[in-house]
Amino acid sequence: MSPETPFLTAEQARRVADEHGTPCYVYSQERLEAAADAMLAFPAAFGLTVRYAMKASPSAAILRLFHRKGLHIDASSGWEVRRAMRAGFAPDRISLSTQQLPEDIGELLALGVEVNACSLAQVDRIGAVAPGRAIGLRFNPGKGSGGTGKTNVGGSDSSFGIWHGWADEAAARAARAGLRVVRIHTHIGSGSDPAVWQAVADLSLALVARFPDATTLNLGGGYKVARVDGEKATDPAVVGVPVRAAFERFAEATGRRLRLEVEPGTFLVANAGAVLARVVDVVRTDTRAFAKLDTGMTELLRPSLYGAQHPVTLLSGSAEAEPTVVVGHCCESGDLITCAPGESETLAPRLLPRCASGDLAIVGGAGAYCAAMSAKNYNSFPEAPEVLIGRDGRAHLIRRRQTLDQMLANESVPEGL
Numbered sequence: 001m002s003p004e005t006p007f008l009t010a011e012q013a014r015r016v017a018d019e020h021g022t023p024c025y026v027y028s029q030e031r032l033e034a035a036a037d038a039m040l041a042f043p044a045a046f047g048l049t050v051r052y053a054m055k056a057s058p059s060a061a062i063l064r065l066f067h068r069k070g071l072h073i074d075a076s077s078g079w080e081v082r083r084a085m086r087a088g089f090a091p092d093r094i095s096l097s098t099q100q101l102p103e104d105i106g107e108l109l110a111l112g113v114e115v116n117a118c119s120l121a122q123v124d125r126i127g128a129v130a131p132g133r134a135i136g137l138r139f140n141p142g143k144g145s146g147g148t149g150k151t152n153v154g155g156s157d158s159s160f161g162i163w164h165g166w167a168d169e170a171a172a173r174a175a176r177a178g179l180r181v182v183r184i185h186t187h188i189g190s191g192s193d194p195a196v197w198q199a200v201a202d203l204s205l206a207l208v209a210r211f212p213d214a215t216t217l218n219l220g221g222g223y224k225v226a227r228v229d230g231e232k233a234t235d236p237a238v239v240g241v242p243v244r245a246a247f248e249r250f251a252e253a254t255g256r257r258l259r260l261e262v263e264p265g266t267f268l269v270a271n272a273g274a275v276l277a278r279v280v281d282v283v284r285t286d287t288r289a290f291a292k293l294d295t296g297m298t299e300l301l302r303p304s305l306y307g308a309q310h311p312v313t314l315l316s317g318s319a320e321a322e323p324t325v326v327v328g329h330c331c332e333s334g335d336l337i338t339c340a341p342g343e344s345e346t347l348a349p350r351l352l353p354r355c356a357s358g359d360l361a362i363v364g365g366a367g368a369y370c371a372a373m374s375a376k377n378y379n380s381f382p383e384a385p386e387v388l389i390g391r392d393g394r395a396h397l398i399r400r401r402q403t404l405d406q407m408l409a410n411e412s413v414p415e416g417l
């Protein structure tokens with residue numbers, strides 16, 4: 001899964017563009033399954049559950065594919081829980097860790113959905129609707145690490161999880177409601193430094209020690225992938241080894257053989273997806289050449305939000321290359337696809353083949369948090385379709401392009417206007 005090799009060949013890209021139009025998300029079944037296999041081999045001493053953090057890319061076909069691979073689900077809202085159930089996941093294979101407990105939390109819990117309480121107030125609310133139930137507690141272990149400040153969800157400046165200093169208070173509140181704490185959960189960020197993640201595994205084990213009924217430790221997601229040259233990926237087979245040893249030491253010391261849960265999103269889908277787009281214009285100023293695509297923050301928000309780097313391949317056929325700034329189609333100077341790493345406002349031209357209107361472009365590393373997280377319908381561009389290249393080599397449409405009627409379906413105009 002090198003960032004160098006787009007999984008779409010030029011020939012396939014042309015076929016998909018002819019059949020489904022552009023812009024279009026394209027996923028590779030082979031890559032999705034390979035990533036699932038790599039995660040299922042995560043070093044674990046006493047059993048492993050891999051939960052797909054479905055917020056990364058929640059279309060039904062992708063959920064079904066991971067269901068078939070035996071993955072479970074990490075849901076971040078009540079809506080995601082319902083969506084996973086519609087895709088065929090049994091409620092007891094879904095775990096909810098959310099900033100906002102849904103109104104119907106009692107019903108979801110009664111169906112068998114697992115929950116990690118993410119604040120002291122959530123412990124109380126769960127206790128009120130489901131006294132006596134087994135729950136997990138999500139802690140903020142006091143340390144965090146993310147690829148950018150916006151994706152770091154641990155430490156004093158983060159609102160995610162119960163601050164580790166309130167562990168006794170959480171235990172007392174759970175006990176008051178008769179809740180049994182069977183799982184401890186930490187997730188410290190996306191694109192985490194593996195050394196920090198490993199250190200947090202030790203802090204998390206120390207938290208488990210304070211909850212005698214806990215049988216599972218969930219260490220979250222956040223495993224890095226390399227989308228472009230120079231980025232460093234996290235290899236689960238490597239980072240998991242010292243953590244497995246820590247679980248073994250914990251078992252020797254306490255007699256408790258803990259199950260490991262991980263819940264990657266990015267790792268499972270990022271490099272298995274691309275946005276197929278077309279150059280709609282090439283414009284020049286006195287110093288710059290800009291290639292405008294028929295995509296942008298409407299399909300790929302990550303560059304504007306984080307200064308994220310995505311590889312761009314231009315199928316232009318020209319042998320001549322020039323430094324090119326690739327921009328999106330929104331009326332927004334921030335709709336910049338080739339920005340500087342971590343600096344969404346800074347233009348960072350890439351040396352690309354000279355291109356012209358009509359050329360195809362493949363924006364890689366777009367399987368995670370792209371279709372799922374976009375400035376959808378901005379400038380009234382319709383939601384782009386999603387296509388899955390199957391093992392059979394065929395391009396299966398897994399979500400149609402939105403129509404104008406669908407975009408307007410919920411609008412109404414008061415009488416007399």
Ligand code: LLP
Pocket residue numbers: 053056074097151187189190191220221222223263264265266267302368369373
């Ligand atoms: N578990 C929990 C509780 C999470 O909040 C998240 C991500 C994950 C697992 C999966 O993390 P991953 O393996 O994908 O890093 N939108 C950003 C990342 C923020 C995701 C928030 N939570 C991005 O585009 O990279």
